Amino acid sequence: MRVLVVGRIGQVGTELALKLPASGHEVLSTEPPELDLLKPETVRACFEAFRPDIVVNAAAYTAVDKAEDDIDLAYAINRDGTALLGRETARIGVPMIHFSTDYVFAGDKPTPYVESDPTGPVGIYGASKLAGDLALAEANPRSVVLRTAWVCSAHGGNFVKTMLRLGRERPELGVVADQHGAPTFADDLADAVVALIPRLVAAPVGDAGFGVFHLTGQPFTTWYGFAEAIFAGAAARGEKAPILRAITTADYPTKATRPANSRLDCSRIAAVHGVRAADWRGALERCLGVLVG
Template sequence: MRILVAGRQGQVAQALLRRFAGHEVVALEPPELDLTEDSSVARAMRAAAPELVVNAAAYTAVDRAEDQEALAFAVNRDGAARLAAAAAAIGAPFVHFSTDYVFDGRKGAPYLETDAPSPLGVYGRSKAEGEGAVLAANPRSVVLRTAWVCSADGANFVKTMLRLAAEREELRVVADQHGAPTFAADLAEAVAAMAPRLLAAPAGDAAFGLFHLTGAPHTTWHGFTAEILDQAAQRGHKRPRLAAIATTDYPTRAARPADGRLDCSHIRRVHGIQPADWRRSLALCLDALVGPAGENGL
């Protein structure tokens, strides 16, 4: 299979490269592929001639987006649509990643794909509009909404907590924001599971459209941190005290959804994909970062 991945250094892009090792994969980022330039996208598409296009590139600086609105929309909406349209022009299906930040977190229950977006900030708005733009530009598109993405690559919550745990005697972590950690390897596995059907299915097939996919079970940032610290301690790492704080105790430039839980039953019904247990995925991530449990423990 020939695959073009937009993005190369990001967590999902790296996971895709590992999962599709043995296939003909081209992963590009600026300057080779600039989603804000028509000519750059066209050149990359001609050169790669892909059978499947996966957009793992995005503007993800949630707080900075409040001051860089034009850039966020240029990448997350216009760039995503540009890439989707270029894939459509050569008859390639398109996979695009979105976020729980398209919701305001006030529903009080896990969000369905049919719930209307209600983003709180610029990042969420740019991603919400990007979803619609992608689906309009290429009817053979899958938009995967996910959340709290982590891996052994790049900068993410797991690596931040490991660093802070080594430096501090106490960690204070928000306990009133609800969601689910999702590991990049599990997202890459989902793309691989869907790919054969996407390649064969015509526009209008149920395989395409909007889907939710996160890890399971739901938790809070505090609960996620507790599991990180417990599993790291099994690998010989110091375990600091963990204190629960409220969102109001940790102000940020952009508001976060207080409850971004996503209902993932639709992708299970259509594609047979079950949310992965993030605790097992975390163990694999820590194996890669610090070694297997018991190897460095007491």
Template sequence: MRVLVIGRTGQIATELLPRLAAAGHDPLALEPPDFDLTDAAQVAGAFERFRPEAVVNCAAYTAVDKAEEQRAMAFAVNATGPRLLGEAAAGAGIPVIHYSTDYVFDGAKDTPYAETDAPDPVGAYGASKLAGELLLHLAQPRSVTLRTAWVCSPHGGNFVKTMLRFGKERPEMRVVADQHGAPTFAADLADAAVTLLPRLASAPAGDPVFGVTHLTGAPYTTWHGFAEAIFAAAARRGQPAPKLTAIGTADYPTPARRPTNSRLDCSRAAAVLGIPPADWREGLERCLDQLMKDPAA
């Protein structure tokens, strides 16, 4: 299957591209400066040249704090881009896989969020991602949006790599302990896309596989709990483990508000897509093994 992948060097795309090739697919990855997702002519041109049989959108504006000031840019990438992909995919009669975020919710609920819960983003980033979901599915109903959270990998910038870097610089660290969620490794999100593609190719509009589905790692934890696991695993590999102090969100103010509750109910992913949540603790071990082999990743 010819798969157009939007994004090339991000966390998910980096994990996805070799998996697509290993599964026998023919992937083409596009990203700036060679490709502008927000340009309708460039999107149409990519479809005309490559004639994809499926699209996986790994691209996003993810600078949560900067989005408050760069709202137009966030909406261009996160909302206009998915709409253009959806329109092009509908015209070509092909499905789309798209990744979204827990930030579409305000985080005020006491229990994990289900797909049926009403979104209520509190910042520009979440609002732009929600708009992208809506516009994509309006343009191409044969789309799957995987809402996820706390994405990590050996690539790019993420919480795991930040903790490891700070752990080498600081004997003590303060980590937020009142935000709840589940770390999700990019490799598992990439595996989900590879698993879904054959089914999407033949699934008609209205098939329950299409729509919005939550997919994170398991079990739930806090940023502090995740940091404890990171440093425990790092210590087993001879790396430094600083003393951790639990703090509240109020002790670490940021320009954009973070959801206190980022827990997503992933039961639909298991029941409908056949993809249960992956254990992030196993993903962490694999991630650290790779980082120890290639610290520059």
């Protein structure tokens, strides 16, 4: 298949650029200025030149706190850019896979979120992503929205890298222990995309393979629990580990509100596509192998 990837140097885009060619696909991985979601003519030009069988959008405005001040840009990329890709894929009659986020939910549900739960973003990032998801569904019924959370990888900025850096700088570290979710490694997301592509390319409008799906790692934990696992793995590789202190969200104020519950129920994608939530502890080992050695 000819797969056009939008967002080449992001965490997920980087893994897609590795995994898709390894699975036999012909891939065009793009980044601004070649394909800039703010410039429709670049999108049209890439579509015309490459003629993809499917488009995977890993690009987004992802700076959660900055988005609170940068509202227009967050919406221009996350809503309008996604809508544009939806229209362009529909115009040439190909499916699209798009990533979304736990931030579309308010985070106040006591149990894991399922796809049909009411959305209710509490910040600009989540609201702009949700607006994009809805616009895509309207523009291209042959689309998949993969909602994920707590994305990490050996590439790009993320919690694993922040913890390793802070662990080297400080003897003691406070980590939030009252937000619940599951780390999700970008290479596992790329594997899921590889698994989805054959069915989506062949499937007609109305196929159960299209729509919204949740996919994170498993098992659920807290940021504190994740930090413990990171430092246990780093210590096993000879790194100095700081003393960890469990703190609350109130102890760590941020500009944008974080959902207290980011747990996404991933049973639908397992039932429909046979894709199961990967154990993040194995992925963390792979990641630490790259980052710590």
